[in-house]
Amino acid sequence: MTTETAPTGTGSAAQPAQAHELTLIGALRANMRDYGLLLALILIMLFFQYFTNGVLFKPVNLTNIILQNSYIIVMALGMLLVIVAGHIDLSVGSVSGFIGALAAMLMVGWDLPPELAFLANPIVAGAICLLAGAVIGAAQGYLIAYYKIPAFIVTLAGMLIFKGLSLAILAGKSVGPFPAEFQMLSAGFIPDLIGPITMPWLAENGQNVVLHSTTMVIAILAIVGMIFFAIRGRARRIARGYDVEPFSLFVIKNVVIAALVLFFAYMLASYRGLPNVLVVMGVLIAFFVFMTKRLTFGRRIYALGGNLKAAALSGIKTERTTFYIFAIMGALAALAGMIYAARLNSATPKAGQGLELDVIAAVFIGGASALGGVGQVAGAVIGAFIMGVMNNGMSIMGVNIDWQQMIKGVVLLAAVFFDLYNKNRSA
Amino acid sequence: MTKTILEMRSITKTFPGVKALSDVNLDVREGEIHAICGENGAGKSTLMKVLSGVYPSGSYEGQIIYRGEEQHFKSISDSEHKGIVIIHQELALVPLLSIAENIFLGNEQAKNGVIDWDETRDGARKLLKMVGLNEDPDTLITNIGVGKQQLVEIAKALSKQVQLLILDEPTASLSEKDSQALLDLLLEFKKQGITSIIISHKLNEISRIADRVTVIRDGRAIETMNTEDITEDRIITSMVGRALNDRYPPRTPKVGDVVLEVKNWNVFHPQHRERQIIRDVNINLRKGEVVGIAGLMGSGRTEFAMSLFGKSYGQKISGEVFINGKKVDTSTVDKSIRNGIAYATEDRKTYGLNLIDHIKHNTTIANLMGVSRWGVIDDLAELDAANDYRKKTNIRSSSVYQVVGNLSGGNQQKVVLSKWLYANPDVLILDEPTRGIDVGAKYEIYTIINQLASQGKAILVISSEMPELLGITDRLYVMNEGRIVGEMPTSDASQEKIMRSIVRAEGKAS
Numbered sequence: 037m038t039t040e041t042a043p044t045g046t047g048s049a050a051q052p053a054q055a056h057e058l059t060l061i062g063a064l065r066a067n068m069r070d071y072g073l074l075l076a077l078i079l080i081m082l083f084f085q086y087f088t089n090g091v092l093f094k095p096v097n098l099t100n101i102i103l104q105n106s107y108i109i110v111m112a113l114g115m116l117l118v119i120v121a122g123h124i125d126l127s128v129g130s131v132s133g134f135i136g137a138l139a140a141m142l143m144v145g146w147d148l149p150p151e152l153a154f155l156a157n158p159i160v161a162g163a164i165c166l167l168a169g170a171v172i173g174a175a176q177g178y179l180i181a182y183y184k185i186p187a188f189i190v191t192l193a194g195m196l197i198f199k200g201l202s203l204a205i206l207a208g209k210s211v212g213p214f215p216a217e218f219q220m221l222s223a224g225f226i227p228d229l230i231g232p233i234t235m236p237w238l239a240e241n242g243q244n245v246v247l248h249s250t251t252m253v254i255a256i257l258a259i260v261g262m263i264f265f266a267i268r269g270r271a272r273r274i275a276r277g278y279d280v281e282p283f284s285l286f287v288i289k290n291v292v293i294a295a296l297v298l299f300f301a302y303m304l305a306s307y308r309g310l311p312n313v314l315v316v317m318g319v320l321i322a323f324f325v326f327m328t329k330r331l332t333f334g335r336r337i338y339a340l341g342g343n344l345k346a347a348a349l350s351g352i353k354t355e356r357t358t359f360y361i362f363a364i365m366g367a368l369a370a371l372a373g374m375i376y377a378a379r380l381n382s383a384t385p386k387a388g389q390g391l392e393l394d395v396i397a398a399v400f401i402g403g404a405s406a407l408g409g410v411g412q413v414a415g416a417v418i419g420a421f422i423m424g425v426m427n428n429g430m431s432i433m434g435v436n437i438d439w440q441q442m443i444k445g446v447v448l449l450a451a452v453f454f455d456l457y458n459k460n461r462s463a
Numbered sequence: 464m465t466k467t468i469l470e471m472r473s474i475t476k477t478f479p480g481v482k483a484l485s486d487v488n489l490d491v492r493e494g495e496i497h498a499i500c501g502e503n504g505a506g507k508s509t510l511m512k513v514l515s516g517v518y519p520s521g522s523y524e525g526q527i528i529y530r531g532e533e534q535h536f537k538s539i540s541d542s543e544h545k546g547i548v549i550i551h552q553e554l555a556l557v558p559l560l561s562i563a564e565n566i567f568l569g570n571e572q573a574k575n576g577v578i579d580w581d582e583t584r585d586g587a588r589k590l591l592k593m594v595g596l597n598e599d600p601d602t603l604i605t606n607i608g609v610g611k612q613q614l615v616e617i618a619k620a621l622s623k624q625v626q627l628l629i630l631d632e633p634t635a636s637l638s639e640k641d642s643q644a645l646l647d648l649l650l651e652f653k654k655q656g657i658t659s660i661i662i663s664h665k666l667n668e669i670s671r672i673a674d675r676v677t678v679i680r681d682g683r684a685i686e687t688m689n690t691e692d693i694t695e696d697r698i699i700t701s702m703v704g705r706a707l708n709d710r711y712p713p714r715t716p717k718v719g720d721v722v723l724e725v726k727n728w729n730v731f732h733p734q735h736r737e738r739q740i741i742r743d744v745n746i747n748l749r750k751g752e753v754v755g756i757a758g759l760m761g762s763g764r765t766e767f768a769m770s771l772f773g774k775s776y777g778q779k780i781s782g783e784v785f786i787n788g789k790k791v792d793t794s795t796v797d798k799s800i801r802n803g804i805a806y807a808t809e810d811r812k813t814y815g816l817n818l819i820d821h822i823k824h825n826t827t828i829a830n831l832m833g834v835s836r837w838g839v840i841d842d843l844a845e846l847d848a849a850n851d852y853r854k855k856t857n858i859r860s861s862s863v864y865q866v867v868g869n870l871s872g873g874n875q876q877k878v879v880l881s882k883w884l885y886a887n888p889d890v891l892i893l894d895e896p897t898r899g900i901d902v903g904a905k906y907e908i909y910t911i912i913n914q915l916a917s918q919g920k921a922i923l924v925i926s927s928e929m930p931e932l933l934g935i936t937d938r939l940y941v942m943n944e945g946r947i948v949g950e951m952p953t954s955d956a957s958q959e960k961i962m963r964s965i966v967r968a969e970g971k972a973s
Binding site: 272273332336339409 | 772795796800808815819820824829832838839840842843847
């Protein structure tokens with residue numbers, strides 16, 4: 037995950053020859069919030085690494101952290117759009133639970149007549165579930181966008197309705213297990229096409245480290261790609277006469293990110309490689325970063341969240357945009373519900389309950405504003421990991437659930453407090 | 464009337480990186496109306512915030528001596544306790560509470576925390592009478608106009624036993640009639656011995672009611688003048704630090720063919736289906752022409768423009784719009800923009816700008832197509848466009864990444880203009896383009912309007928300031944109660960002539 041550097045300083049189209057670098061301090065200060073959040077995550081990880089006696093960074097545990105938080109992150113992506121647009125969605129937990137239940141009933145629970153048996157195929161059922169989620173989101177979005185019912189109320193109602201519906205279709209029981217193909221969504225890892233590499237010189241306690249080589253190859257390709265685009269972007273800015281961050285910072289930033297990616301890839305590779313769900317997440321995160329930074333659709337979300345009336349008078353179809361945002365949120369909640377169900381290998385009536393709060397907390401820790409118009413995908417993802425690492429670390433340390441809840445509450449409050457404090461100081 | 468009620472000595476206030484006030488001295492005599500004027504960002508409001516304790520004692524240097532004693536106000540309630548009441552530009556009323564509740568907000572007529580409603584209403588009625596407002600104290604604020612709301616604010620100030628009343632641009636959003644009433648009220652208070660400080664951009668008002676004027680420029684008090692020395696030219700010269708021989712740039716119109724034609728335009732009130740707001744309006748605009756719509760507040764000018772622009776106001780809209788002779792659909796904002804119409808709103812903060820975002824994003828938002836392909840924005844093309852328009856409209860900022868909310872009013876207005884220029888319309892409707900901005904920035908906006916016209920755009924200007932319309936337009940429509948009641952070339956027009964068309968129309972209507 038990269039934290040994009042906000043370009044600063046003056047740029048003038050009329051004087052292309054005057055490209056120059058900003059000072060290191062200035063560039064750091066301008067992007068303090070982005071770096072600060074990433075730094076906070078790293079510090080929290082190091083803290084727990086120390087207090088769990090090194091368990092946190094064990095390959096198996098890192099893999100677990102990703103699997104445990106994947107559904108939160110998937111939903112946080114959609115929630116970021118919702119919150120930037122100035123709304124909220126309280127129904128995502130229940131919707132994800134309902135979709136998990138629907139998936140279980142389609143694949144296992146219902147005795148489908150032979151002519152409908154194809155619906156139980158995991159791929160068909162998965163597609164139906166995604167569609168159902170999008171339709172649910174769209175229905176709520178329609179009421180919010182066109183009838184101007186506050187999102188808080190519509191989705192609060194949705195939360196109750198879908199909580200009830202999951203109970204109803206599961207008839208109060210847990211349904212499972214799922215077919216093996218469906219379980220792969222959460223339990224599977226990408227196949228090692230190249231074959232394992234044994235690294236005897238890294239042997240620990242007489243045990244060889246065996247690396248999942250495909251994972252390493254993918255990581256290296258990702259780093260090469262990232263550096264290629266970073267250099268190209270920088271060159272284009274210089275060619276057009278715009279200021280760029282100092283070369284030293286540019287190098288440091290890319291080296292640090294590359295090192296982090298390599299480190300985590302190595303960790304995953306020395307366990308079982310890339311989990312399938314991380315691939316899905318990675319693609320989604322990349323797409324949402326691109327959507328919010330570069331697509332006109334994303335830009336319009338920020339515009340309408342920042343000032344709805346001004347956006348409408350600028351020709352933005354505010355209703356339609358809001359409608360799409362909730363439809364996207366619904367589809368992501370459906371995906372999260374399937375990941376969750378596949379992970380537990382059964383659908384339970386209680387599944388998904390309360391998840392909406394974790395998702396919303398992740399987005400706010402990530403720096404989004406409750407008033408709309410402000411928030412970044414990278415922030416929401418880091419926010420979700422901060423919560424996830426804290427859950428994981430505290431559980432390993434044996435901290436009681438009551439304390440865990442309180443500490444998480446304090447962290448949420450502290451993150452938002454720190455944000456506002458910074459904003460007031462700079463204003 | 465020579466006793467000094469307030470003396471501010473060597474006030475210096477620094478914000479991080481900016482010296483907002485440096486060594487300002489101000490003395491106000493008991494019972495006078497003292498005007499403070501200066502360009503936007505000159506430091507007038509900051510000085511008043513220092514005085515009223517919004518910036519607490521200790522956050523600035525210098526002394527405040529009020530009634531012979533040095534004061535250290537820690538908060539607004541400290542200064543109010545001494546009878547200094549400030550009424551801000553943005554009114555601080557709660558829309559869904561009644562007039563009486565608002566008057567006594569924070570100062571409830573209560574015993575042991577239980578509100579005495581009879582006393583509240585009686586007290587309110589008394590105060591309303593003093594300010595000449597004939598409304599039931601139980602009426603909700605949201606149901607009365609801005610002019611009356613201003614009077615409620617003053618009644619609220621009176622309830623606090625005001626001795627020194629500070630008004631920050633009190634007439635900025637008032638109609639001519641309401642402004643007059645307000646100024647008369649201040650003169651009435653003066654007779655009762657209340658001292659007033661009034662911050663205003665409207666020089667004619669200042670010369671009418673003020674006893675003395677202090678001009679502030681770039682955080683310094685430039686000079687204080689007595690009434691007899693006050694002339695608009697002298698104030699302007701002192702404000703901008705240079706002689707402004709002409710407040711309007713010279714204009715040599717090159718008028719071409721008809722670009723916009725609106726026929727039989729009718730609009731009804733958005734809530735009350737029967738109330739017709741716009742009646743049978745027919746107007747046209749030519750290439751390169753600057754046309755004004757004059758009229759009083761509430762004459763329907765803004766409503767007409769907004770109903771034209773994507774039906775953003777009203778219902779049951781009927782009529783036809785032609786651009787370059789072709790009938791076009793303007794039923795949504797998007798379609799209006801694509802057909803070459805742009806509308807820059809009178810209220811840039813509420814309807815015009817995303818204040819929490821920077822200049823670049825605000826510039827391109829109405830024409831993202833221009834910097835994107837297949838829905839993907841080209842950052843650098845966008846940056847080029849934003850820099851280009853920042854230069855063209857002369858926006859003063861550190862870069863296009865400056866957040867719009869932190870710009871001064873004049874610069875914000877230039878961002879609004881940039882946004883609509885970037886949408887490249889044939890017809891640009893500017894609603895109160897210079898409201899609340901200082902003389903220097905006004906001149907720049909007029910210059911931009913002239914340039915646009917000479918590039919062949921047709922420009923429709925709505926303004927409540929008649930001298931402005933007379934100064935910058937080629938032709939004028941006069942609107943009253945939703946009808947066009949007059950049309951004249953500006954060379955033939957005068958304030959009297961415009962008022963006469965309005966009055967004559969009123970006579971016909973009744």
